[in-house]
Amino acid sequence: MFRSSSLRLATFYTVAFALAVVVLGVVTVLTTRNALGRQFDGRIRAESASLAQEYRTEGLLGVVQAVRERDRTPGALDFGLRDAAGTAIAGRLAATPAPLGWSILKSRGTDEDVDRTRIYATRLPGGYRLLVGDDTERAEILDGALIKSFTFAFFGVIVLGVVGGYGLSRGVHRRLASITGAAEAIIDGDLSRRVPVHGADDDLDRLAATLNRMLDRIAGLMENLRHVSNDIAHDLRTPLTRLRGRLEAALVRPGLAEHRDLLEGAIVELDALLGAFAALLRIAQIEAGARRAAFHRIGLAEVAATVVEAFAPSAEDAGATLRLEARANPHIEGDPELLTQMLVNLVENALRHAGPHPDIRVVCRTVADAPVLSVIDDGPGVPVAERERLFDRFHRLESSRSTAGSGLGLALVSAVAKLHGAEASLHDARPGLEARIAFSRAAT
Amino acid sequence: MKLLLVEDDSETAAWLKRALNEAGHTVDCAASGRDGLLLAAGETYDVIVLDRMLPQLDGLSILRTIRASKVQTPVLLLTAMGGIDDRVEGLEAGGDDYLVKPFAFAELLARVGALARRPPAQDVRTALKVADLEMNLLTRAVSRGGIRIDLQPREFQLLEYLMRHAGRVVTRTMMLESVWDFHFDPKTNIVETHMSRLRGKLHRDEAPELIHTIRGAGYCLREP
Numbered sequence: 001m002f003r004s005s006s007l008r009l010a011t012f013y014t015v016a017f018a019l020a021v022v023v024l025g026v027v028t029v030l031t032t033r034n035a036l037g038r039q040f041d042g043r044i045r046a047e048s049a050s051l052a053q054e055y056r057t058e059g060l061l062g063v064v065q066a067v068r069e070r071d072r073t074p075g076a077l078d079f080g081l082r083d084a085a086g087t088a089i090a091g092r093l094a095a096t097p098a099p100l101g102w103s104i105l106k107s108r109g110t111d112e113d114v115d116r117t118r119i120y121a122t123r124l125p126g127g128y129r130l131l132v133g134d135d136t137e138r139a140e141i142l143d144g145a146l147i148k149s150f151t152f153a154f155f156g157v158i159v160l161g162v163v164g165g166y167g168l169s170r171g172v173h174r175r176l177a178s179i180t181g182a183a184e185a186i187i188d189g190d191l192s193r194r195v196p197v198h199g200a201d202d203d204l205d206r207l208a209a210t211l212n213r214m215l216d217r218i219a220g221l222m223e224n225l226r227h228v229s230n231d232i233a234h235d236l237r238t239p240l241t242r243l244r245g246r247l248e249a250a251l252v253r254p255g256l257a258e259h260r261d262l263l264e265g266a267i268v269e270l271d272a273l274l275g276a277f278a279a280l281l282r283i284a285q286i287e288a289g290a291r292r293a294a295f296h297r298i299g300l301a302e303v304a305a306t307v308v309e310a311f312a313p314s315a316e317d318a319g320a321t322l323r324l325e326a327r328a329n330p331h332i333e334g335d336p337e338l339l340t341q342m343l344v345n346l347v348e349n350a351l352r353h354a355g356p357h358p359d360i361r362v363v364c365r366t367v368a369d370a371p372v373l374s375v376i377d378d379g380p381g382v383p384v385a386e387r388e389r390l391f392d393r394f395h396r397l398e399s400s401r402s403t404a405g406s407g408l409g410l411a412l413v414s415a416v417a418k419l420h421g422a423e424a425s426l427h428d429a430r431p432g433l434e435a436r437i438a439f440s441r442a443a444t
Numbered sequence: 445m446k447l448l449l450v451e452d453d454s455e456t457a458a459w460l461k462r463a464l465n466e467a468g469h470t471v472d473c474a475a476s477g478r479d480g481l482l483l484a485a486g487e488t489y490d491v492i493v494l495d496r497m498l499p500q501l502d503g504l505s506i507l508r509t510i511r512a513s514k515v516q517t518p519v520l521l522l523t524a525m526g527g528i529d530d531r532v533e534g535l536e537a538g539g540d541d542y543l544v545k546p547f548a549f550a551e552l553l554a555r556v557g558a559l560a561r562r563p564p565a566q567d568v569r570t571a572l573k574v575a576d577l578e579m580n581l582l583t584r585a586v587s588r589g590g591i592r593i594d595l596q597p598r599e600f601q602l603l604e605y606l607m608r609h610a611g612r613v614v615t616r617t618m619m620l621e622s623v624w625d626f627h628f629d630p631k632t633n634i635v636e637t638h639m640s641r642l643r644g645k646l647h648r649d650e651a652p653e654l655i656h657t658i659r660g661a662g663y664c665l666r667e668p
Binding site: 242351 | 460497544545546547549598625628630632636637638
């Protein structure tokens with residue numbers, strides 16, 4: 001969930017939007033503060049000009065009257081009038097010794113706050129000084145309201161982003177998980193599975209539809225392949241059955257009795273060919289995953305015990321020792337017949353290629369909770385460069401080309417291992433070779 | 445024995461018919477699934493040999509139809525090579541045994557023989573006896589001429605299989621399938637090895653051999 005791309009995208013957008021809100025807030029507050037300041041200053045100047053006009057038309061008395069009148073009006077600006085000697089004449093600001101021009105007056109207000117008043121002082125004819133001031137509190141209240149609403153917006157964006165992003169990515173995650181699930185089922189061999197389409201006709205649905213078309217195509221190709229291999233099996237089977245029949249009939253024909261060894265040799269060769277052919281078809285079918293339906297719960301040590309018990313007498317007669325080392329008996333979901341054949345192939349490989357008197361151990365154990373089956377011999381081993389390729393079809397070591405075998409044994413081992421979600425590999429057993437089938441922990 | 449052979453390839457059918465006749469069996473041949481079904485329903489046979497792949501009506505459908513009409517005749521299915529699930533499918537459809545094509549004739553003959561005289565399922569025997577060889581299936585005790593013989597579990601199973609098929613040929617693959625449950629062909633001679641050990645344990649200097657090797661076919665346990 002936390003490694004999902006949709007969640008990352010949602011987080012990115014949330015952070016981006018939150019940053020945008022912060023920037024927008026700062027710009028708005030600064031702009032508003034600036035505009036308001038100019039507006040307030042304009043009002044102060046206008047009042048100051050109007051009082052100066054009053055002085056010119058009505059004289060000092062007119063100004064004093066006007067100042068007193070405005071002092072009584074609620075919401076009006078603050079005013080003050082001083083004479084040349086600095087004596088207060090009228091108005092709340094009259095006692096303030098402000099310089100000419102703009103200045104700020106700080107005064108202790110009703111509570112702990114410091115009231116700040118912006119004052120504009122002008123000189124009237126006759127040495128009088130006219131002060132017009134405005135409490136900056138009004139601008140500050142507006143500032144505060146703006147900052148507060150942007151703070152709310154900031155946290156709102158974060159909460160919306162987190163909640164929305166979580167919900168969104170959960171939805172996307174669920175749909176992606178259904179696609180992943182379908183893909184896993186197909187990998188496991190269920191070629192009829194399709195990716196579910198939600199019907200919203202969005203990008204995910206289009207992706208699902210495209211994947212499904214691709215799967216249809218793959219299924220079609222697989223079906224063709226199956227048909228071809230079935231056809232080959234069927235079309236070759238009839239002539240090969242006839243051929244084998246003719247050879248067998250020739251064996252009992254009186255005049256041909258002296259060629260018996262030739263005929264028997266031909267039958268042996270034919271059977272080897274048929275064996276390789278059947279093994280190829282079998283590997284193809286295992287790789288197609290068709291056998292998964294036959295899976296059930298089995299103990300690996302029991303499979304190993306059956307094989308060791310069956311082969312130990314033959315091994316002994318051949319001067320080899322074959323023994324089971326069951327350090328654990330992990331149970332997995334599997335096909336006992338195929339697992340048995342897999343192990344038989346490995347044991348037979350060891351019997352054939354591990355030298356004259358090999359000591360062969362079939363080891364069943366768990367490594368970090370994952371089941372591992374190994375067939376370990378003390379023979380000459382296999383060069384590192386060859387180990388991977390030995391699992392390929394028909395690949396054989398140069399040194400073993402002269403011995404019997406089709407080169408399909410390990411290919412079948414690899415196919416059976418893959419069918420069970422396991423990995424087949426060859427390792428140096430120092431001395432000798434270890435053929436290892438490592439199952440995944442999930443198989444248990 | 446009277447056999448029904450359902451096989452579409454005329455050359456194979458002719459060869460099998462001739463060889464089965466030589467082995468002392470009477471054979472009716474059917475070249476298509478329909479003919480086979482008609483014969484199987486009308487006549488009484490000891491064993492039916494049925495090819496799985498037939499034109500028109502395939503072997504499994506015929507088998508199901510035969511079994512649905514309560515015909516209990518043992519059926520030996522001939523299946524295509526390489527087919528992994530063929531055996532399971534064939535046995536589920538009501539087949540009694542299967543053989544992968546192409547096969548050795550001796551194998552077919554041995555399996556037909558084993559099927560024909562298969563004891564009925566309800567026949568529960570507690571002891572087997574061939575000449576002076578005795579096997580108690582309850583105590584799992586084996587003796588020859590009154591002298592007890594110790595057998596490994598697998599050797600016991602092998603001997604039991606041979607004794608149940610006494611007088612008939614059993615092939616290497618038949619033993620691999622029924623004794624070891626191996627449905628593939630190991631390259632190692634595990635049957636031969638077990639058989640020679642079993643022979644060694646059954647051997648008595650003065651008494652005749654009971655297990656005989658049949659060249660090119662398999663083994664046969666029979667009274668001397």
